[in-house]
Amino acid sequence: MSTPNQSGWKPGSPVQDHNAMSGPDTVTGNRALMLEEPLIFEIGTIETTGVDLPEPSGGADRLGGLDRSETIGLPGLSEPETVRHYTRLSRQNYAIDLGLFPLGSCTMKHNPRLNEKVARMPGFADVHPLQPVDTVKGALEVVNELANWLIDLTGMHGVAMSPKAGAHGELCGILCIRAALEARGDAREVILVPESAHGTNPATAAFAGYKIEDIPANSDGRVDLDALKSRLGPDVAGVMITNPSTLGLFERDLKEISDAVHAAGGFVYCDGANFNAIVGKVRPGDLGVDAMHINLHKTFSTPHGGGGPGSGPVVLSEALAPYGPLPYVVRGKDGEVHLVEEENAGEFEHTKAFGRMTAFHGQMGMFTRALTYILSHGADGLRQVAEDAVLNANYILRSLEDVLDAPFGHSGPCMHEALFSDKGFAEDISTLDLAKALIDEGYHPMTMYFPLVVHGAMLVEPTETESKAALDQFIGALRSVAERARAGDERLKTAPHYAPRRRLDETLAARKPILAWEEPNPPGGTPTMSEQGGR
């Protein structure tokens, strides 16, 4: 017995909401190009495969008597079915390639395709991390060339390339600080973090064994310098400051903050998630920063890939560089690039490393892409990147502040992102409602409810890769939705109406978690996966 649609949802449920798409239901559940797709577990079988491999001959068995005899339960599809399955799924995603993706602090900019081509060159993609060093000199040169760019762009002393993403880089920086303090016999317990910080900051500092204390903000959203100074003392290991901040503001007093922290014996960690706003305009090293991670997947445009992979190299000051983790790559006095690991750290006078953060050398596939991006832009282009990103954000801020409350709009220009609040919305309309209505207009929503310090926050980051025409269209859409939010348009509360799914029940998901596919148990016995097979 087969139903027209095996994906488990109810294709026949009539659309009652007159606000939703009109027209009759279809027997398949599809709506023209909007195609429903079941799970691989519902359409695949354990007997189907999309590869051609030899049948096992049954001769060799040195598996220690541990042969896997039970069914594993992994469905297979032929190649045509596989390509169709994932192509259909892909069409249910929003992406930068489809339109402006204004997620504040996430930096969704265009991903150049040259970067993809380069990353796939066999000399980069088809190289094992433990090959003899003489056979990977070009790969090491890529790491070294990128490292030098990162040092020059930030005005710092050294860089740890191995951290796998931003949060991993934060951990690397905080561990460098802890190692430096321990080396001088100075046990400090507290890291100061502003309330507006990314959640990764306090999570990282806690993971490294520190107590977290909030730094208060002043009325224009920046770190309260006097409050910070009065909290500094012999128990404070350091501060973690995001600059530009998550409010989209440059921390004007960072140099003074750094001087005060250093004078009190602490270190300054800068969260570099927003470095794209200032690359080529100012060097964090000139502002007294001791450690800063750089999200290559933000500033240097390696693709976000639906949630990763990222890459989070950490630039380090002279005081912290000796503690950077292994392995790392260096150009030696002989002019050659070398891979420095546990066995040759002494030879390169790097004996204070705090350890190793990951098995191998870091995100090589991201290094090749980021270096390609950097070389394409050059020193002049990167500066233009920052200028256009900031220009685009300010254009959005000033074009919408008459319909959306900009809590810090009065304090001057923003950096690469414009922050709005829900002030002025009709009482029963929320930021979430506005965001979902923006989906119906064909846009991915902005970052919602972050930073936490602004009520109903909406953080809009257009990036530099949007044209003025694209910005104008987005501004028009957001203006219309904002006006409807102020007027209390009830349709917002049931949005989105035109997405592949209506609003999803997140409470249900958390209350009764279904986190893996399980075979259903219909009356008459449990069917095997192969019995259910067929599209």
Next chain:
Amino acid sequence: MRYLPLTDADRSAMLEKIGAPDVDALFVDVPEEARLDGPIQGLPMHASEMAVEKHMRTLSKKNLAASDAAFFLGAGAYKHHVPASVDHIIQRGEFLTAYTPYQPEIAQGTLQMLFEFQSQVAHLYGCAVANASMYDGSTACWEAVAMASRIARGKKRKVVLSGALHPHYAEVVKTMAKFTDDEIAHAKPAMTAAPDTAGLISRIDGDTSCVVVQYPDILGRVTDLQPIADAAHEKGALLIVVNTEPVALGAIKSPGEQGADIVVGEGQSIGVGLQFGGPYLGLFAVRDPKHVRMMPGRLCGETQDAEGKRGYVLTLSTREQHIRREKATSNICTNSGLCALAFSVHMTLLGEKGLRQLAAENHRLACLAADRLAEVRGVSVLNDSFFNEFTIRLGTDARAVVRKLAKDNVLAGVSLGRLFPEHDELADGLIVAVTETTTEEDIETLVSALKEVLA
């Protein structure tokens, strides 16, 4: 500049709208003395696509690609054939250029894929629940140790590491433990035909939060996990099993069915490729659903939309840093989403049938290689058991042999001297990995090269 759409006319019009005289007025909050007045000196200016491609190609050609050599490296990263359709799918812009699926109504593609991925990993590992990926196997291993400490609520501090755990994984755990209160009990690997299970069990005591065992281990040996699981559970400790070669689980029993509590590993073998060490794919699963709320990382779950249609969302996020901040189970945010997609596509193409065939072919060729190498004078095969990699002893420093053979495009394996530089007595060991990409001709090339160099 080809990636920047604004024209100078656009910029002027926009500045006028903003009410700023020039773009520098937008950077007024940057202290003037720190503001750079032009492109940073000494760095190259922008370059054409053609010029950049040429530069990068020149660098790439200085590397010996695995496919251009007789290739036998493993030890945590394996060369497998990845079907062409995998790369095609992960390059679709809707997957490649999407963000973390925080707006589920327009991210069902990524979310359904993650649900399928989690389900595939759970089946492969013999576990109830897998997460949506970690950075790589080594960081997943540390996260498992940290999770075991959380479950022990700080009452048990000892972490027992098998001596046959990948030394880089052990190094990551030891590094992180320096900053927590965990006490790491590690031993060096014993060069024996079978792992020293009795010795490992004897190190577990009432203060042990977890035991970490690699399966197959760093020397390629396949260990019966059940006695270790029983011993750990008797002392109230968790068994963490690390797998660096997921293809093996198409041939050998899953860690979950042998009593492992947390199973972590490297997923790179399926779909991801070698990439000089990253990005890779950390896999993380628990056997018992009661441990789900202690897990690190993102989880995708099934739910319904307002019309009752099935859909998927990220869930149980009160464990995570963006909600819980300093009380989160981990600081992880970005994971390895696109690598998870590559894994899931490749695994779907294989299916159970293909995975079992792939595993059998790996094992057949590895057995053939072990037999041929055992015939070389001066070479002895250490292992009683193995899947697709095993350790041989050369009676001489294997590092020197590896470097010598590399000059003739023979990448013979990973020397134990490189992995364990502090243990001279392991220096004659060489880990040899054989996969479906290894030809019988490659094996003969290695055999003759070793004959020559050991003669």
